[in-house]
Amino acid sequence: MSVYKKLQEARCEMQRMSLSKSGENKFAGYNYFELSDFLPVINDLFLEKGLCGLVSFTAELATLKVVDIEDGTSVDFTSPMGSAALKGCHEVQNIGAVETYQRRYLYVTALEIVEHDALDPITGGKPLEKEKIPQQYDWTALIADISKAKSIADLKTAFDAGISAAKAAGNKSMADSFTRAKNKRKTELSAQEQAA
Structure with a gap:
């Protein structure tokens, strides 16, 4: 069995699960998935399917390699590296924050984890209004x-x-x-x- 078939099986099993968002942005008033909300589930699914996820970072790129541990086939998911400037934190803490976010987004992409409303962070759970066309007045x-x-x-x-x-x-x-x-x-x- 190839990495793609196993990964697809894991995706389908995950989408049948009910995951809770434990992250809360009090300022903007929305909840989001933290890494800890789904990573333990993914690790169990990967073990069951014979997959292994390996995350690595360079200055330019974050990569999640999903490997089939039986036949060695793999697929890579990548994201450009970002930066953080958290107040009152040392440089290494900012690096850690970026790596945590990158891991979260890589796994969200690989397992196609869908937020209940993809616009939550932008609109607080409300759909965006259609762009208003300025009314013409006589x-x-x-x-x-x-x-x-x-x-x-x-x-x-x-x-x-x-x-x-x-x-x-x-x-x-x-x-x-x-x-x-x-x-x-x-x-x-x-x-x-x-x-x-």
């Missing part, structure tokens, strides 16, 4: 609505619509234009009321 029509308002109530409605659009678009100059148009139309409406 500024001329909004100004015209203010300028042609037939009453103070109509003016207020038209002005509120214009200001809401300007705020949504982040357009301060249009907000200023709406305010000027409102003041002008209010003066005109007041003059009409006094003349009547």
Whole structure:
């Protein structure tokens, strides 16, 4: 039997297991798998299947070699090395942190361990919103609505619509234009009321 068949069997057995996330990011409010959540399970599965995982590091690359101990076939999983700058830690502690993270990610890749929501670290378990396309506003029509308002109530409605659009678009100059148009139309409406 080849390393690939054994590894696939181990993957399938792992995905039928219920693993718990013991890691907690209190700042961002999400849980994640720590190495200790799944490595003991992987070691047992590898022993049962006749596999062995060997992790090694160079300055540039982290490698997990999964070897079939019966026929010697193997498959490598690699990841570029990163760095850590943990506060209050010595250089060797930062190296250890990087190696621990690299081991975790290598095994996650090799065994295809899937978080319940792959976006947990980014969104706190909530799906990302689709990219919002900026709404296009007809500024001329909004100004015209203010300028042609037939009453103070109509003016207020038209002005509120214009200001809401300007705020949504982040357009301060249009907000200023709406305010000027409102003041002008209010003066005109007041003059009409006094003349009547």
